Amino acid sequence: MLARLQRAFTLWLVFTAAGWAAVWATRGRPGVAVAGAALCLFGYALVLAVECLLAAWANRRDPAPPATAVQWLRAWWGEVCTAPRVFNWRQPFFSNRVPDAPQGRGRRGVVFVHGFLCNRGFWTPWLERCRDEGIPFVAVNLEPVFGRIDEYVEIVEAAVRRIEAGTGLAPVLVAHSMGGLAVRAWLQARQADARVHRVVTIGSPHRGTFLARHARASNARQMRWGSRWIEALAAAEPPQRYRRFTCLYGHCDNIVFPASTAVLPGARTVHLEGVAHVAMAFHPVVWEEVKRALRAAPSWVSGEPAGGRRPAPGGLPEDPRGGSRFS
Numbered sequence: 001m002l003a004r005l006q007r008a009f010t011l012w013l014v015f016t017a018a019g020w021a022a023v024w025a026t027r028g029r030p031g032v033a034v035a036g037a038a039l040c041l042f043g044y045a046l047v048l049a050v051e052c053l054l055a056a057w058a059n060r061r062d063p064a065p066p067a068t069a070v071q072w073l074r075a076w077w078g079e080v081c082t083a084p085r086v087f088n089w090r091q092p093f094f095s096n097r098v099p100d101a102p103q104g105r106g107r108r109g110v111v112f113v114h115g116f117l118c119n120r121g122f123w124t125p126w127l128e129r130c131r132d133e134g135i136p137f138v139a140v141n142l143e144p145v146f147g148r149i150d151e152y153v154e155i156v157e158a159a160v161r162r163i164e165a166g167t168g169l170a171p172v173l174v175a176h177s178m179g180g181l182a183v184r185a186w187l188q189a190r191q192a193d194a195r196v197h198r199v200v201t202i203g204s205p206h207r208g209t210f211l212a213r214h215a216r217a218s219n220a221r222q223m224r225w226g227s228r229w230i231e232a233l234a235a236a237e238p239p240q241r242y243r244r245f246t247c248l249y250g251h252c253d254n255i256v257f258p259a260s261t262a263v264l265p266g267a268r269t270v271h272l273e274g275v276a277h278v279a280m281a282f283h284p285v286v287w288e289e290v291k292r293a294l295r296a297a298p299s300w301v302s303g304e305p306a307g308g309r310r311p312a313p314g315g316l317p318e319d320p321r322g323g324s325r326f327s
Contacts, residue, residue, distance in 0.1 A: 001143060001144075001145060002091065002117070002118070002119045002141075002143070002145050003091060003092050003093075003095045003119055003121070004092075005092075005145075006087055006088070006091050006092035007092035007093060009092075010087075010088040010089075010092050013040055013041060013088075014041075016040050017036075017037040017038075017040035017041050018037070020033065020036040020037050020040060021033040021034065021036065021037040024036065042080075044080075044083060044084075045076075045080045048076055048079050048080060048083070048254060048276070049076060051211065051254035051255065052072055052075065052076050052252070052254045052276070054210070054211065054254075054257070055211075055252070055253060055254050055257040055259075056072060058210045058257045058258045059251060059257055059258050059259050061258075062251075062257075062258040062259050062260050063260050064249070064250075064251045064258070064259035064260050064271065065251055065271060065273070066251065067251040067252050067273070067274065070274075071251075071252055071273060071274035072252055072274075074252075074274045074275075075250075075252035075254070075274050075275055075276040075279070076254075076276065078274075078275060078276055078279040079254060079276035079277065079278055079279055081279075082276075082278050082279040082282070083278055086118070086121075086122055086278055087117075090121040090122065090124045091118060091119050091121040091122060092121075094121055094124060095119045095120055095121030095141075096120070096121075097121070097124055098124055098127035098128055098131060098139075100137065100138045100139060100162070101130070101131060101136055101137055102136050102137070102138050102162040102163050102165070102166035102167070103136060103166040103167075104134065104135070104136035104166060104167050105166070105167060105168055106167065106168060106169070107134070107135070107136060107167055107169075108135075108136075108167060108169045108170075108171065108172065108197060108294050109135065109136030109137055109138070109163040109166065109167045109169070109171045109172075110130060110135060110136070110137045110138075110163075110171060110172050110173075110174055110290065110294070111137070111138050111139075111140070111156070111159045111160055111163055111171050111172075111173045111174070112126060112127070112137060112138070112139040112140065112174050112175075113140055113142070113156060113159075113173060113174070113175040113176070113179035113180075113182055113183055114139075114140070114141075114142060114175075114176055114177075114179050115175075115176045115177025115178040115179045115203075115204075116177055116178040116219065116220065116223070117145070118142075118176070118177075119141045119142075120139035120140060120141050122176065122281070123139050125282060126174075126287075127139055129287070135294070136163060136166055136167050137163075138159040138162050138163055139159075140152075140155050140156065140158075140159045141155070142155055142178075142179070142182060143155070146217040146218060146219060146220075147218055147219060148218045148219060148222065149178065149181050149182055149185050149219050149222050149223075149229070150185055150189070152182040152185065152186070153182075153185055153186045153189045153190070155182075156173075156182055156183060156186040157186060157190060157192075160173075160186075160192070160195060160196075164195065169197070170194070170195050170196055170197040170298075171196070171197060172196075172197050172198045172199070172200065172290065172293045172294055173196060173198075173199045173200070174199075174200045174202070174290055175199065175200070175201050175202070175204060176201075176202045176203060176204070176280075176281045177202070177203050177204055177205070177255065177256065177277065178204070178205070178219060178223060179201075179204065180199075180201035180202075180204025180205075180206060180247075181204060181205065181206070181222070181223065181230075181233075183199055183201070184206075184233060184237070185233065187199075187237075187241065188233060188236055188237055193238075193241055193244070196244060197244075197293065197294075197296070197298065198244055198245075198246065198293035198296060199244050199245045199246070200245075200246045200248070200286070200289055200290055200293055201245060201246070201247050201248065201262070202248045202280055202281050202286055203248065203249060203250065203253050203255065203256050203262055203277050203280045203281070204247070204256070204262055205223045205225075205230075205256045205261055205262065206230075206247070206261060206262060206263065206264050207225065207226065207230060207234075207260075207261040208223055208224050208225035208226050208227050208230050208261060209223055209224070209225055209255065209256045209257060209261060210225050210257055210258065211255055211256070211257065212224045212225070212227075213225065225261065239265070239266060240266070242264040242265060242266040242267045243266050243267070245264050245266075245267035245268070246267060246268040246269075246270065246289050246292075246293060247262060247263040247264055247267045247268070247269050247270070248262075248269075248270045248271075248272055248280065248283075248285070248286055248289065249262035249263050249269065249270075249271060249272070250262075250271065250272040250273065250274075250275050250276075250280055251271070251273065252273070252274055252275055252276055253276060253277050253280065254276045254277050255276075255277035256277060270285065270289060272285060272286075
């Protein structure tokens with residue numbers, strides 16, 4: 001369903017821009033023609049800029065390392081370049097370009113769980129890489145698109161079962177944004193700790209996000225900063241579960257902010273500098289962390305979080321500037 005909606009929206013944008021340009025060009029107003037077409041095609045860049053400004057404001061007192069103006073500019077430009085490839089190309093037109101490959105007896109696999117307003121096409125570069133390296137994988141479509149996060153439990157369950165059947169091993173779950181909450185909802189509903197090797201979340205609103213403050217969709221309301229749903233989920237989870245998690249977060253995340261809302265207490269945390277929300281999923285360090293999780297021995301999750309010092313109660317290193325940081 002989402003692919004059809006985004007395909008229709010993309011085509012509407014292109015035809016609107018072309019129509020505007022044609023009408024004003026024939027009237028001898030080339031400047032108006034170009035300006036209007038550019039606004040249709042690149043107006044989203046202004047929206048991203050507003051989101052970045054809001055995030056910078058919300059991060060003023062956050063324990064995450066503060067971002068410089070140059071880092072914000074770099075993050076904004078990276079998102080301007082990345083967003084169209086995801087929302088206007090991969091997801092609407094090529095969501096099924098790389099089919100699932102859950103088979104690989106004895107080789108640990110990956111379940112990919114996308115975020116809000118996304119589908120499995122979001123992960124296309126990752127799926128191609130897994131295919132080329134022979135890593136078993138399944139990528140889900142979370143539907144209904146605007147349903148409650150609780151409704152995605154069965155979708156995650158089915159994907160994990162496919163990987164379990166194909167490999168004989170507990171998978172690594174990789175989740176972007178809202179997908180991290182879907183994984184946590186599944187873990188809690190199914191009490192599935194023993195069926196998960198590791199969980200890697202990328203910019204997931206584990207404690208909600210300020211941007212969802214006035215959201216109306218059911219799943220978006222659940223992602224409000226400090227929502228009752230999030231608080232109830234956290235209260236029900238055993239603290240040791242978070243030791244299975246690696247939380248990648250960033251001080252230039254334009255969707256999930258304040259920045260530290262994307263980490264869990266007791267989890268391994270990795271801070272990504274100067275990268276925004278969608279582009280964050282394709283940062284080279286993310287792939288390194290997933291490969292690390294795939295190689296990890298099962299006993300890794302039974303003790304302290306691997307790599308680095310014990311996180312503070314808020315989930316960040318005791319000295320945010322001294323934790324894992326990548327640019």
